[in-house]
Amino acid sequence: MTTAIDYVSRIPNNVNLAEDKRLQRALEQWQPGFLRWWQDLGPVGTGDLEVYLRTAVGVDTGGWAHWGHVKMPDYRWGIFLEPQQADRRIAFGVHKGEPAWQQVPGEHRATLRRLIVTQGDTEPASVEQQRHLGQTCPSLYDLRNLFQVNVEEGRHLWAMVYLLHAYFGRDGREEAEAMLERHSGDPDKPRLLGAFNERTPDWLSFFMFTFFTDRDGKYQLASLAESGFDPLARSCRFMLTEEAHHMFVGETGVGRVIQRACEIMREHRTDDVRRFGGIDLPTLQKYLNFHFTVSLDLFGQELSTNAANYYTLGLKGRYQEEKIADDHVLEDASYPVTTCEDGRIVMREAAALTALNERLRDDYIKDCQRGVDRWNKIIEANGIDVKLALPHRAFHRAIGSLSTLHVDPRGRPVPAEEWMRRQYEWLPSPEDEAYVASLMVAVTEPGKFANWIAPPSKGIDNKPQDFEYVRRAAH
Ligand SMILES: [Fe+2]
Ligand SMILES: [Fe+2]
Numbered sequence: 467m468t469t470a471i472d473y474v475s476r477i478p479n480n481v482n483l484a485e486d487k488r489l490q491r492a493l494e495q496w497q498p499g500f501l502r503w504w505q506d507l508g509p510v511g512t513g514d515l516e517v518y519l520r521t522a523v524g525v526d527t528g529g530w531a532h533w534g535h536v537k538m539p540d541y542r543w544g545i546f547l548e549p550q551q552a553d554r555r556i557a558f559g560v561h562k563g564e565p566a567w568q569q570v571p572g573e574h575r576a577t578l579r580r581l582i583v584t585q586g587d588t589e590p591a592s593v594e595q596q597r598h599l600g601q602t603c604p605s606l607y608d609l610r611n612l613f614q615v616n617v618e619e620g621r622h623l624w625a626m627v628y629l630l631h632a633y634f635g636r637d638g639r640e641e642a643e644a645m646l647e648r649h650s651g652d653p654d655k656p657r658l659l660g661a662f663n664e665r666t667p668d669w670l671s672f673f674m675f676t677f678f679t680d681r682d683g684k685y686q687l688a689s690l691a692e693s694g695f696d697p698l699a700r701s702c703r704f705m706l707t708e709e710a711h712h713m714f715v716g717e718t719g720v721g722r723v724i725q726r727a728c729e730i731m732r733e734h735r736t737d738d739v740r741r742f743g744g745i746d747l748p749t750l751q752k753y754l755n756f757h758f759t760v761s762l763d764l765f766g767q768e769l770s771t772n773a774a775n776y777y778t779l780g781l782k783g784r785y786q787e788e789k790i791a792d793d794h795v796l797e798d799a800s801y802p803v804t805t806c807e808d809g810r811i812v813m814r815e816a817a818a819l820t821a822l823n824e825r826l827r828d829d830y831i832k833d834c835q836r837g838v839d840r841w842n843k844i845i846e847a848n849g850i851d852v853k854l855a856l857p858h859r860a861f862h863r864a865i866g867s868l869s870t871l872h873v874d875p876r877g878r879p880v881p882a883e884e885w886m887r888r889q890y891e892w893l894p895s896p897e898d899e900a901y902v903a904s905l906m907v908a909v910t911e912p913g914k915f916a917n918w919i920a921p922p923s924k925g926i927d928n929k930p931q932d933f934e935y936v937r938r939a940a941h
Contacts, residue, residue, distance in 0.1 A: 586626030677716030692783025728848035
């Protein structure tokens with residue numbers, strides 16, 4: 467027996483769901499599976515918790531941040547697209563200057579579907595990766611932030627599923643089902659991309675993940691936000707507003723771990739931060755090395771004909787396409803690419819079209835560097851003479867021509883044997899991971915923080931430090 471649910475009000479939306487019976491039915495059929503998935507593979511043991519969450523009920527400034535305590539299974543996962551711009555034109559590729567498509571062009575159907583599925587698959591994957599973290603939260607403030615990220619990744623799945631249901635007919639519906647069938651780390655049905663099958667075992671990894679891997683998401687979304695397929699572009703634009711919060715959680719999370727390490731170093735006049743229960747800067751550097759390089763791989767091969775085709779066909783643009791001053795067709799343009807030749811790292815001019823992945827990776831690296839600079843300011847403000855740094859892009863790669871090399875974090879080639887022997891100078895060792903894991907003990911008293919992380923400078927939604935961001939529901 468099914469209970470009648472008012473989906474139109476349960477699913478806040480600006481896509482006229484009330485008027486589209488066919489779409490409504492499709493989403494009604496998909497939703498119970500989504501809730502079952504959330505129950506089974508979403509955050510562990512949280513059915514009973516009320517979480518102070520931001521819910522989007524509209525895309526305007528007043529609508530997208532409604533605050534209140536909600537039980538997560540009751541979170542209203544909505545469907546929002548940025549409002550349609552009158553007469554939006556495709557900004558690049560062979561269709562440049564033509565009106566953006568409001569329907570899927572038949573010849574691009576399979577390709578667009580694959581782009582949407584690849585993006586969509588990462589959203590529930592990260593929820594699955596992070597599902598155990600709530601049990602070891604360093605504070606209620608952090609616990610809330612984790613859950614906010616989780617429900618919004620759930621909403622991002624909804625955003626992609628909406629597109630599949632609304633524009634891709636039967637195969638779209640099948641793809642939407644498959645999103646709930648693949649699972650992170652599942653040996654038989656893994657998630658599509660490597661980094662999304664890794665565990666997120668501890669909160670340091672979570673903060674690094676939201677800084678580095680959600681930032682990959684930002685760059686992917688930003689290039690899809692340029693798509694000639696207008697509903698995809700408008701979906702991604704709204705997702706980007708939420709994504710900013712995820713990266714905020716990552717950047718401030720790591721920043722607070724750094725701050726705490728520095729406090730311990732100053733207070734005890736020592737580098738032995740672990741002795742006082744903090745996470746030392748060398749360990750932070752290793753986690754940074756790992757998460758940065760795994761995220762670099764997500765951009766794909768340096769040279770890619772797929773990337774060239776996506777661009778030429780008007781499906782996926784460059785980061786901030788419309789702000790770039792060139793012809794937006796790139797037929798004759800070239801772009802410098804760092805690649806591997808005869809075991810050496812070299813810079814080569816390549817056709818700009820095939821080098822689009824590399825260009826996006828470059829934009830991403832610059833953005834990461836700005837964050838690392840801000841972290842270094844925290845260290846500097848504490849009067850400590852240490853700097854964190856992004857490793858060389860050829861270090862610890864698994865995808866692309868650079869993956870054939872063994873280099874140290876500065877990009878100097880080392881023999882394979884030496885690399886194996888020294889890898890734990892550069893990447894988290896089992897001992898480092900065990901140490902970080904040993905710190906993961908839940909702190910759930912309002913206003914209290916685990917010893918390894920400093921409190922935030924200000925509360926979410928300007929709430930006081932001891933605000934009860936997460937509480938047990940009264941029965
Ligand atoms: Fe997302
Ligand atoms: Fe995200």
